[in-house]
Amino acid sequence: MFKKLPGDEARTLVTTTPDTAVVFRPAVVRTPAIFTVTIFLWRLLAGIVRLIWRHPVAVAVLAVPAVLSILYGWRIALVAVAVPVSLLAPWPFFDRASFDRWMGWRLLAWWRLVWIYRRHWQSVMIVSGLGRHLQGRDYLPHIIRVTCTSWADLVTVKMISGQSVKDWADRIEHLAHGFGTTSCRVTVARSGRLLLTFPRRDPLATPLPALPIPETPSVGPxxxxxxxxxxxxxxxxxxxxxxxxxxxxxxxxxxxxxxxxxxxxxxxxxxxxxxxxxxxxxxxxxxxxxxxxxxxxxxxxxxxxxxxxxxxxxxxxxxxxxxxxxxxxxxxxxxxxxxxxxxxxxxxxxxxxxxxxxxxxxxxxxxxxxxxxxxxxxxxxxxxxxxxxxxxxxxxxxxxxxxxxxxxxxxxxxxxxxxxxxxxxxxxxxxxxxxxxxxxxxxxxxxxxxxxxxxxxxxxxxxxxxxxxxxxxx
Missing domain, CATH: 3.40.50.300 (P-loop containing nucleotide triphosphate hydrolases)
Structure with missing residues (x-):
């Protein structure tokens, strides 16, 4: 039986022994360690910059106490955290609308992004057929952002090259059940990007009474x-x-x-x-x-x-x-x-x-x-x-x-x-x-x-x- 041979040498081998398996091992090119380290550091730096750009407030909330703790000790860092928290704690009780607009929906969007969408994204995309697993690599659509309103999550997605809106529209039930909602709606945000709407509750569940008759005459709308x-x-x-x-x-x-x-x-x-x-x-x-x-x-x-x-x-x-x-x-x-x-x-x-x-x-x-x-x-x-x-x-x-x-x-x-x-x-x-x-x-x-x-x-x-x-x- 032949041993493992590199390169193209296996093409020139001839044997008269029946059912003899020739094990082919392609030539291996070893990448210098400096290239691997450089690529890793570049991706790490790009990820940090992207994180700061997309979530400046969240990064500041975590970074400022850490820096103060290192420079001045944990007591100063604790005071720096306790004072803003004590001042902001009554905010949602006195003006819930402004709190939700400036902080509440942002915090909820971050939580939903981490706990719901990123956590289940790969499995939902692969099972529904919107992602592809080719040659050991996953090709998945990317989540651009998640925005929360009082009744729904708005998920902006970048499609894989070659996908169409119909590919997503045909799988709205897969998406809805995959992310734990009752329905999903697909709209085009711009070329190559979609806006997925996942309702968290039904704001129209309560019947509406007749609206007041307008005071001024108008033909509409x-x-x-x-x-x-x-x-x-x-x-x-x-x-x-x-x-x-x-x-x-x-x-x-x-x-x-x-x-x-x-x-x-x-x-x-x-x-x-x-x-x-x-x-x-x-x-x-x-x-x-x-x-x-x-x-x-x-x-x-x-x-x-x-x-x-x-x-x-x-x-x-x-x-x-x-x-x-x-x-x-x-x-x-x-x-x-x-x-x-x-x-x-x-x-x-x-x-x-x-x-x-x-x-x-x-x-x-x-x-x-x-x-x-x-x-x-x-x-x-x-x-x-x-x-x-x-x-x-x-x-x-x-x-x-x-x-x-x-x-x-x-x-x-x-x-x-x-x-x-x-x-x-x-x-x-x-x-x-x-x-x-x-x-x-x-x-x-x-x-x-x-x-x-x-x-x-x-x-x-x-x-x-x-x-x-x-x-x-x-």
Missing amino acids: VEIGRCEDGTPWRLKVHGTHVLVAGATGAGKGSIIWSTIRGLLPAVRAGLVQVWALDPKRMELSFGRDLFGTRYAASPADCADLLEAAVSVMQERADRFAGLQRSHTPTVDDPFVLVVVDEVAFLTAYQSDKGLKLRISAALATLTTQGRAVGFGVMAALQDPRKEVMNVRNLFPDKIALRLDESEQVDMVLGDGARDRGALADHISPVPERGAGIGYVRLETSPDPIRARAGYVSDSDIRAMVADFAEEANK
Whole structure:
């Protein structure tokens, strides 16, 4: 049997002994120790500089007592630590908001970075397939920073060269469960970097009451609720069309009535008109006095009302032609919002083919030509399939409330919305926990936003009718 041979000598060996193993040992180049030491020291220095640059406060908190202890003894170092701590200790009790903004969330972000993300990063990346183990070396995405808010961790990640956003979007469930959260959302921070959102709690779990009616008239954006990050949810209705999809009891009425509620001062000022189509005769009929003659319930009346809206829109377009390309609401040319509560009943489930064609044609005309002349459509439906609502792509802004199937999320919000974290099929069916919660995808952004609309109760609607019915019918 042959011994271990270096280099290429094994290629020239010939043996007649069957099943003889030739052990090949490649030539070994020994690296001088000075190179190894130099590389180690350089990496150590770079790590220290990076640590000081990224965490100057934390380094100072640890370094100052150590230096004082060496120079002046441990008693002086203890006093230097005890005095600031005693002064800062009451801070969170007197002004928790400022403490969290300047220190609390930073400390929590450091703890989450060390104990949650760096601790489990390698295993989660390898198991989920976002990291690679090649030739004894791990190729992993890098954590750039972790930022904490009152409800979520925001993790900025640098992808491996060659990865795409879809690679991460396809693995949001792996990431969520790997780091101990209920969900994960993926957004693009910049080229090669992603922002992963891991919620620690649900800030929308508590139902919102109806928001106060604005004091000044405005055509929007209309504040109808709260976003997940605590900012007001302002829905744009002028200059766009809005599609609201959700299962029974998902809270479509909350969005419709919150929008109408926010437009009431403009309705009183004559800057807005609300035309209502209520084929179910349930949701909008409760406040029908707000709409007056611009209310329709039967399919025939709905077709007539839609065609009347098309006629007004085309007459206005003839007057605007060659003079202006955008609409500014005035008393003579107000913004017209056409609200359709259950549009699928008119476009898909209508047995009269003549009425079905009239309604579909009128909706298509309004959604394709109405934005520039001050006509907007807000349509609500339960079933978002194409054969049910064949003009859904003509609605730039879309809202997905609780849906029954995961495939319906992309039907409403567009391809890839669920992979980016729009888990509308996971919203709780319990009304107190999930009604009015939805994911919003705007024309200007592909990333879905989670928000919750305020609940407008029956008493709120009665008060609206009592205060605004007379002005709305003018």
